[in-house]
Amino acid sequence: MAVPFYRHALSPDYAVRVASVLGSAFLTTGPEGARVEDLLRDFFRVPHAKLTSSWTQGAVATLLALGIGPGDEVIVPAMTFAATANVVRLVGATPVFVDSDPNTLLIDLALAAAAVTERTRAIIPVHLYGQMVDIPALRAAIPSSIRIIEDAAHCFEGSRNGRRPGQDGDAAIFSFYATKNVTCGEGGAVVTRDPNLARTLVQTVLHGMSAGAAQRFQGGTYNHWDIDRLGTKANLPDLLAVLLAPQIEQVEVQCARREALSRRYEAALAGTPFTWPALEPGVVSARHLFPIHVPDGRRDDMLRALGEARIGTTVNYRSVPTLTLYRDVPEASSLPVAQEWGEGTLSLPLFPELRIDEQDEVIETVLAQASAFWPKPALRTATGR
Numbered sequence: 520m521a522v523p524f525y526r527h528a529l530s531p532d533y534a535v536r537v538a539s540v541l542g543s544a545f546l547t548t549g550p551e552g553a554r555v556e557d558l559l560r561d562f563f564r565v566p567h568a569k570l571t572s573s574w575t576q577g578a579v580a581t582l583l584a585l586g587i588g589p590g591d592e593v594i595v596p597a598m599t600f601a602a603t604a605n606v607v608r609l610v611g612a613t614p615v616f617v618d619s620d621p622n623t624l625l626i627d628l629a630l631a632a633a634a635v636t637e638r639t640r641a642i643i644p645v646h647l648y649g650q651m652v653d654i655p656a657l658r659a660a661i662p663s664s665i666r667i668i669e670d671a672a673h674c675f676e677g678s679r680n681g682r683r684p685g686q687d688g689d690a691a692i693f694s695f696y697a698t699k700n701v702t703c704g705e706g707g708a709v710v711t712r713d714p715n716l717a718r719t720l721v722q723t724v725l726h727g728m729s730a731g732a733a734q735r736f737q738g739g740t741y742n743h744w745d746i747d748r749l750g751t752k753a754n755l756p757d758l759l760a761v762l763l764a765p766q767i768e769q770v771e772v773q774c775a776r777r778e779a780l781s782r783r784y785e786a787a788l789a790g791t792p793f794t795w796p797a798l799e800p801g802v803v804s805a806r807h808l809f810p811i812h813v814p815d816g817r818r819d820d821m822l823r824a825l826g827e828a829r830i831g832t833t834v835n836y837r838s839v840p841t842l843t844l845y846r847d848v849p850e851a852s853s854l855p856v857a858q859e860w861g862e863g864t865l866s867l868p869l870f871p872e873l874r875i876d877e878q879d880e881v882i883e884t885v886l887a888q889a890s891a892f893w894p895k896p897a898l899r900t901a902t903g904r
């Protein structure tokens with residue numbers, strides 16, 4: 520039986536919602552988006568939320584709003600999707616890569632603190648696979664002038680000690696890309712407690728214009744606008760925003776399903792040579808992905824075997840400074856944890872609609888490979904258990 524890596528849960532019923540937008544005056548950003556922004560403010564318990572066309576555009580708009588650009592440094596983890604570093608380069612600033620904690624794979628806070636220079640303006644901690652970075656601990660470890668922009672692309676539903684993304688950082692940015700826990704195909708959002716950032720973001724998501732479409736026609740007559748700072752084009756059209764509200768209302772139910780499936784994988788793979796990131800006390804993970812580490816240089820063999828068995832897999836992620844664009848950064852050779860994880864990891868199918876018989880097929884295939892690659896006596900040596 521073939522098992523896909525991911526299957527989305529948007530039924531044809533959503534077509535009715537899209538049709539309602541087509542019947543309204545707003546093809547682009549309008550009242551549907553505003554309704555979703557209200558839901559985001561409630562869910563994350565923050566005063567400001569802005570929908571964006573992607574995580575990437577939301578991050579570019581945020582960096583522009585904070586005035587971060589050439590000459591500035593922004594600290595990012597090496598173990599993340601490349602977009603986390605790309606956005607820093609897109610605004611002309613320099614990403615500085617930091618290694619991960621070997622147990623959680625989250626950015627190592629002591630190494631992050633050690634990477635601070637007088638040019639550091641911001642840090643982008645990534646809530647990798649759905650586990651939040653300890654933002655209050657990060658805040659305490661670095662100078663207070665450094666902005667904390669949370670990459671929450673994996674962490675819509677997650678929390679740490681009851682605190683959600685955006686509640687302790689300067690901003691948290693989400694992705695609603697096709698494979699994310701909440702999706703409208705392409706999209707994102709920025710949430711923030713900072714009223715100045717929120718005000719400036721309204722401009723930087725819309726070319727830098729001082730007045731959005733609604734304000735330009737306020738009072739029935741045309742009002743002139745100005746541009747006094749550079750912006751990008753990052754707003755989300757209502758045609759896509761209309762897909763989000765029902766998912767946000769159902770998100771805890773879907774996440775409980777991800778949690779149950781993740782625990783089934785953990786129980787089935789205990790005692791094999793495979794390992795996975797540990798969750799820390801107080802963490803509720805959004806369980807975005809289920810990555811495992813395959814030891815002894817067998818990861819690519821395993822990818823091939825799973826592919827031949829028609830089981831969907833991906834690699835999340837190779838260490839960013841091993842990619843050609845970033846190969847020459849000075850810190851590239853001193854990121855051993857990200858390097859090792861990036862060479863050993865692969866992700867197994869995990870999504871709320873994954874059926875138990877499908878998951879069993881994945882588990883059986885993975886266990887069969889484990890006994891093929893590591894016959895019993897060697898298996899014990901490899902695990903050390």
Ligand SMILES: *Cc1c(COP(=O)(O)O)cnc(C)c1O
Binds near residue numbers: 574670
């Ligand atoms: C998906 C992802 C992004 C980029 O999101 P887009 O909405 O595709 O721009 C950024 N960071 C991480 C960790 C991601 O997984």
